[in-house]
Amino acid sequence: MNSLSIITPDDWHLHLRDNPYLEAVVNDTARQFRRAIIMPNLDPPVRSCADALAYRERILAALTAGSDFEPLMTLYLTDNTRVEDIVAASASPYIHGAKLYPAGATTNSDAGVTDLARLARVFEAMQKHGFILQIHGEATAPEVDVFDREKVFIDQSLARIRHDFPELPVVFEHITTRDAVEYVSAADGNLAATITPHHLLINRNAIFQGGIRPHHYCLPIAKREAHRQALVTAATSGDRRFFAGTDSAPHSRQAKETACGCAGIYSAHSALELYAETFELADDFTHFEAFMSRNGADFYGLPYNQGRVRLERESWTVPASLPYPDTGLIPFKAGESLRWKQILDA
Ligand code: NCD
Ligand code: ZN
Numbered sequence: 001m002n003s004l005s006i007i008t009p010d011d012w013h014l015h016l017r018d019n020p021y022l023e024a025v026v027n028d029t030a031r032q033f034r035r036a037i038i039m040p041n042l043d044p045p046v047r048s049c050a051d052a053l054a055y056r057e058r059i060l061a062a063l064t065a066g067s068d069f070e071p072l073m074t075l076y077l078t079d080n081t082r083v084e085d086i087v088a089a090s091a092s093p094y095i096h097g098a099k100l101y102p103a104g105a106t107t108n109s110d111a112g113v114t115d116l117a118r119l120a121r122v123f124e125a126m127q128k129h130g131f132i133l134q135i136h137g138e139a140t141a142p143e144v145d146v147f148d149r150e151k152v153f154i155d156q157s158l159a160r161i162r163h164d165f166p167e168l169p170v171v172f173e174h175i176t177t178r179d180a181v182e183y184v185s186a187a188d189g190n191l192a193a194t195i196t197p198h199h200l201l202i203n204r205n206a207i208f209q210g211g212i213r214p215h216h217y218c219l220p221i222a223k224r225e226a227h228r229q230a231l232v233t234a235a236t237s238g239d240r241r242f243f244a245g246t247d248s249a250p251h252s253r254q255a256k257e258t259a260c261g262c263a264g265i266y267s268a269h270s271a272l273e274l275y276a277e278t279f280e281l282a283d284d285f286t287h288f289e290a291f292m293s294r295n296g297a298d299f300y301g302l303p304y305n306q307g308r309v310r311l312e313r314e315s316w317t318v319p320a321s322l323p324y325p326d327t328g329l330i331p332f333k334a335g336e337s338l339r340w341k342q343i344l345d346a
Contacts, residue, residue, distance in 0.1 A: 002313040004276065004285065004340070008305040009292035011036035011271065013134070013173050013194045013245030015264070016059060016071075018042050023062040024324045025250050028268040030069035032342060034305040037134070037245070038071045040099055041108040045076035049088045052095050072096040072300075074134060078111050079118050083125045090129035096300060097132035097171070098122075102140045102153070106219040107249065107263055109136070116157060123161065127168040132300065133161075134171045137180070138220055147204070150220050151179045158183070162191065171299070174199065174247045176220045178230035184241050185234070192299045194245025195235050197274035198265045198332055201281075203228045214261040215330050218249065221263075236279055238287035243296035246271045254327040267332040270318055274332065276311055276340035314341040 014036040016026050029036055038059065040046030046055050052073040059071045075081070075089050075098040089095040100119075101112035113119060126133055137158055138149035158172065172184060172193040184193045198218065203225040206216045216222065234242045248271060249264030256262060267274055272292070279288045297304050320335045321328040 001285065004288065004311040005308050006289040007293035008034040008307040008309050009244060009272065010034060010296050010305070011246050011248070011268075012171070012243055012296040012300075013037055013039065013196075013247050014268070015039045015041070015247070015249040017250060018055070019058060019062070020325050021250065022058060024322070024329070025248075025266075025268055026059055026062045026069070027064050027067070028322075029248070029271070030063055030067045031344070032268075032272045032309065034068065034307065035070045035072055035302070037096060038073055040074045040076035041101065041106075043108050045078070045108065045111050046074070047076050047078060047081070048085055049075075049092055049095060051075075052089070053092070056094055074099050076101070076111070077113055077119060077122065079114055081119070081122050083121050086122055086125045086131060087129065090126070090131040097134050098126065099134045099136070101136045102138065102157075104140045105136050105138045116161065120164070123165045123168055127165045130169060132169045132171060134173050135161075137172050137175070146221055147223060150175070150177050154179060154183050162187070166190070169299070171245075174220060174245060175231065176223050177227045181230045181234045185239065187241070189241075192241040192243065192295070193234075194247070194296075195231050195242055196245065196247045196265075197267050197271055197278065198222070198247075199228065200231055200235060200278040201274060201333075214256045214258075215265065215332070215334070217256075217261060217263055218247070218265040219263040232278060232282055235291050236282045236284050236287055238290050240290070240295045240298060242291065243299065244271075244275060244292050245296075250324065250329050252324055252326040252328065253321070253330050256330065265332050266322075266329055269322060269331045270333070270338060272309065272311065272342050273338045273340050277338050280339055310343045310345070311340045312343050313339060315339055316341050
């Protein structure tokens, strides 16, 4: 097989930042995806409908003319999120969920939730309105090993949320472990998970290969090879609860290559090709379109996209660096070659 054509895909987990960075990244995503769930972890975060709608306008303004890319907005949950905010957001055609960041878990999560108990009324309202909860699933207690944070979160927090709010639709974002795959696989229809291209392609050795590799540092951090394999099995299985979400998270080269580098991997530039590389390595494209273009839309209750994208088997090299304010942006797999290439129709 030398060419692939699938329904235009969506990215169900994306960081676009804000001006002056927005313009440098949004068109990379818009070239490959028709829609994306836009993460609200700006500084200050996107906490209200007004914040989300204003951010949406800035995203649309940064698109190249003629683009039909649609940003699907989310709210950032804090200890002080009000039920009214949720009710209003769930009535908006532009807002598609609310994101739970445990406080301190990752980039711009300081305003996140310190105690899940405080959100009981908010979760209740979300459950009532069928409003999707997106979760950064990592425990943050300092004694929990960084490689165990996802598993501990499942046991201590996710299981409790799902027990207390069984009808609440939840997306367990950017899963990285076999434990998460098993937990989601065993769950009923209200739980799904996104999987990133980098967690499908690297294990934790990549962070230390011949020296410290800041461009392979992200949160949740990459895990052991056995976990990567479980993610590949889930992504290629056709199971409707798993779908693409890149977690593409741009930080300038300077912010990555420093004594305390930021977490985040930039994959938007070649996301489609990176996912194709994974399915190629698994030697099974049977469920590629379901994972990229249908499962997420089904879970979010949105129609499939009308257009199609094409990929051809053609070796090409990911650029060493991309334009970005300050010091440029080093994309995932910079300087390495990939086996599939998106073909843009003239
Ligand atoms: C994300 C970012 O930079 O905003 N970083 C990351 O490593 N994935 C935040 C997040 O999703 O954890
Ligand atoms: Zn993210």
